[in-house]
Amino acid sequence: MAVLIRMTIAGKSFIGGNLEITVASNLTANNKLLKDALGTPKFSSENCHFSLVSVKTNLPSSMLPKVLNKFLDNTLQKMLPGLLCPAVDAVLDLVNAKLSAMTSEISLGTAGTLQYALLNQPTTNETFIQLDLKTVLHQKEGDEIDLPTDELPLTSLPPKKEAATQLILSANFLSAELQVMQESFSLDITDNMVLGLPPLVTSMLGTVIPEIAGALPPSQPLVIAMREAKPPLVTITPEAGFVHFFNTAEFLVSPSGSAPESLFVLDVHSDLKARFVVKEEKLCISLVLDSLAEMALASSSIGTFDVLPLKGILANIIHVAYMPSINEALQGGIPLPNLLGIKYQQAEISMSENALVLNVPVAEA
CATH class of the missing domain: 3.15.10.10 (Bactericidal permeability-increasing protein; domain 1)
Known part of the structure; x- marks a missing residue:
């Protein structure tokens, strides 16, 4: 100095x-x-x-x-x-x-807590200070999320802009954040949630898959229970960011006054295109269904059948009913590190290989 x-x-x-x-x-x-x-x-x-x-x-x-x-x-x-x-x-x-x-512990609502800390000793040069941060994520029960240590080579990232603070968020970090929120992504989808689509009743299934029509109870309401089978995975390239969801979709008959009965369970891998924005000093993610990458029959009480005819219907149901529920769960956003009062609201967001890059203009005195 x-x-x-x-x-x-x-x-x-x-x-x-x-x-x-x-x-x-x-x-x-x-x-x-x-x-x-x-x-x-x-x-x-x-x-x-x-x-x-x-x-x-x-x-x-x-x-x-x-x-x-x-x-x-x-x-x-x-x-x-x-x-x-x-x-x-x-x-x-x-x-x-x-x-x-x-390093203050930050609440993630009912999902858990987030804490930032230094991973290595800071490094400095003539124009900037580099801080490698680690994150400690705890679920609401207190269990810590196992997060891989990211050390992204600077050569793989866009050059830091003049008069800007650059914050790099790895895809692994974003995946871990979504893992903390995993329980919020469960949803029971019923007929009144899929307006404009075929009614969620057993006869609809019989029409789409004739080979199981005889094993289905007639005209009974259906419930589709969407559950996370394993943690979501975030992938980022310079062109786009995706969140991959790995669900089970259990189709249940839900007669009035009786306990639901399981008909069959599908393993579903959905590719969701991600949009990133900063609101109120938090990184907010909104998702839209890009495709059902994979769908397979996991178990069935009514025999085996070809699941392909269900793919289009399930994609529509996920788009209309499941995606709004996921985006509502994501509304709280991800708190960004509090570094000397940096205001992230004006950040310019870009994507690199396996990382999200925020360039924050340095406020003029």
């Missing part, structure tokens, strides 16, 4: 009246950026040096003999370092207080 300091010291003159001493000085100090036990970035200073550049007073030069000038210089040389060097520490303490907010 190299700072040119200009200051005015005012007081009473030894000859009466007001005395003003205008001082220009150079202050230099070495600052270290480390991480503490909690994984918080922390600045410290050492080797603070102070040197006078000039000393001027509002008194005529004839009234300050050389011996008094020398005395004044010596006094300032001894006094000012004790005043100004602690000021460096005070400023760094304020910065550290802001950085400490980064």
Whole structure:
């Protein structure tokens, strides 16, 4: 740190009246950026040096003999370092207080909690500081999500823009965030949720798949229970971002006044196209069904059959009923790291291989 300091010291003159001493000085100090036990970035200073550049007073030069000038210089040389060097520490303490907010535990509503911390010691160069962050995610029961350690090579990412802070969010991190929210993606789909589509009744199934028509109870209402079979997976390329859902879709007969009975269960792999925006300092994700990549019969109480005729109907049902439920669960967004009060609202979002890139313009003073 190299700072040119200009200051005015005012007081009473030894000859009466007001005395003003205008001082220009150079202050230099070495600052270290480390991480503490909690994984918080922390600045410290050492080797603070102070040197006078000039000393001027509002008194005529004839009234300050050389011996008094020398005395004044010596006094300032001894006094000012004790005043100004602690000021460096005070400023760094304020910065550290802001950085400490980064490691605060953040609630993810009913899903769990998120906490950011430093993964490695910070690295610095002439133009920017690089912080490699790790995230600690806990489900509501307190179980920690096992998150792979990401170390994305900088050469694979877009170059950092001038006068901008660049935040890189890996696809693995986003996948883990969705894993915490996994329970929110369960939904029982009933007939009144799929307006404009064929009624969810057993006769509809018999029409689509004639070979099981004789095994179905006639005109009974259906429920499709969508459940996550394994955690969602986020993939990102420079062209697009996708969230892959791996569900079971259980078709149940739900007669009035009776317990539901399972007819069959499908394993369903859905590809959902993702759109990313920043709202209220959180990363928000909205999804739209791109395709049903795979669908297979997992179990059946009415015999085996070809599931392909169901693919179009199930895709429509997922689009109309399931996707709004998922997007509602995602509305809360993902809290972004609190770094010195950076405002992410103006971030320019782009995609790279396996990562989301946020370029945040540095606010002008």
